[in-house]
Amino acid sequence: MKSQTSTSPWLNRLLKPLEGLLAVMLMAIWLVVLLQVMLRYGFGISIQGANESIVLLFVYTSALGATVGLGHKEHLSVSILIDRLSTQNQRRMILLHHGALALFHLAIAGLSLGWIATTGQFIMPSTELPRWIAQISIPLMGALGALICLLHGILTFQNEDVPQERRDSETSSREVGT
């Protein structure tokens, strides 16, 4: 699997630290799971709140990973019909994608704020942290996703993004999946 680079240097500047964060969080999840196994079999003990903490990290890894995936335009999609369009129409369609996805992400962010306001103060059972610490990952994903879609939209509008985007999405359709 090759790492795809985005067309815009300032978009890359946003994505690179996020990728570093993803690596750190996944490494932390891996090490804590291993530590749990070793402590269980080695000493018959477990770390209180460890499972809840790694689920918390996992929620953030998934939310931020999806945002990075948007940045690299690598989410799984079906591009059979779009591939048959002319370059001009493809560009229009991509603009529509970015616009609609930006609005959708904003909607997710907005809707989740109300939900967090009503349930965020409840305490998680093991770590005893308030639930909003985990829940905030959803509006964060929404806001970052909207920002990235907006940046892609601007690049497409300036005609810098289209050919690379088609290549990226085709490649990503091939690379993603199980």
Next chain:
Amino acid sequence: MTIMAITWVLLLALGFPIAYALGMASLAYFLTAHPELLPVLPQRVFAGLHSYALIALPLFMFMGQIMNSTGITRRLVDLCLLLVGRLPGGLGMVNVISSMLFGGISGSSTSDTASIGSVLIPEMKKRGYPLHHASGITVASSTMGMVLPPSIPMVIFAIAGQVSIGRLFLGGILPGLIVGVLQLAAVAWMASRNHYPREEHPPSWGASGVLLMRSMHVLLMPILLVGSIVFGVATATESAAIGALYAVAIGGLVHRELTWKKCLDALIQSARLSAQIMMIIAFSQVFVWMLALERTPQALAEGLVALNLSPSVLLLIIVALVLIMGTVIDVSPGILLLTPIFIPVVAQAGISQVWFGVVFVGALAVGACTPPVGTCLNVCAAISGQSIGTIFRGALPFLAANAIMLLLVILFPELVLFLPDWLMPAS
């Protein structure tokens, strides 16, 4: 529901990412049918991501990435050359056996197609195999990775259907081996018809011994992974973490090909890939919630049960539906969207969920090789430079092996249930 279905299909056709098309269609449903329930959308997305069991996904992917980047594929291919290279159609046989071993280790069919295909397709072309046959064998044999444990689609199904991962893994072993044997028979038949060459391996007994010793570490991997889950030593998540540690140890200490850069890249790639599947899982949770709200699975189950079909006929109908849907929907979304619909149906018909799971994933695996939407086909097209239609034609004789396996497993459920009932009886 109709609005949601039409919106989703329309958005998919317009090329929107599958996960977000699901989310946007759900939003359309809430806005038009139940605006008062709009706050459910972020709640269900969060619930979809908030799962301990699903942490197994990025860890299995990390393990596969590490094994890919530390020369595991090359060693596996060398080992298979040693085992079957001298038979007629040797490279075709090597392709099938490599997929069997690799799929059983990495748990990912796309990874299998990419790794084995990039090594063997050019080599097979050089040795006179028609390119569409070489690509066809690669694509069709990679489906074994979804049936043989550890399998990422099986993990997703186990979570979506609340089924024991250990029993599913055990249930996939015999059907996976049947596919492998039937595909080897197909290669032998084609080799005799087209006079495919034999390979001149190994060079010496000593070199063969060294190769076998080097590969032993890798061959222990599936036993470690499946054994730890089946015998209750570890959960699927812990097993994936242990597998990743084992892969890092082999790559770093035995093969000495692991660097910090490779490890960091593997972590980033795994997080990115798993996040894409997690988004489909998260947004499909909204869809599943809506299905429950509309009582769609119950209505379907009652309708089908009223027909009074035998379990085998019911499974045949489900497989036919899944094969048709598999042409336009990929494996992970297929599992996530169809499992909640079919599980009540099979439960009411008294069909074992493990039996259904293996048949269901086996049918979706064929879908990964059928155009227009087939992940393995797309990966192979990128490697071989052929159209997906040509590759599909080349894969057809080998996919017949999958079809025969599905038929056998539907007619004889013991092929799936024997191992789980023996080693891990349901409590």
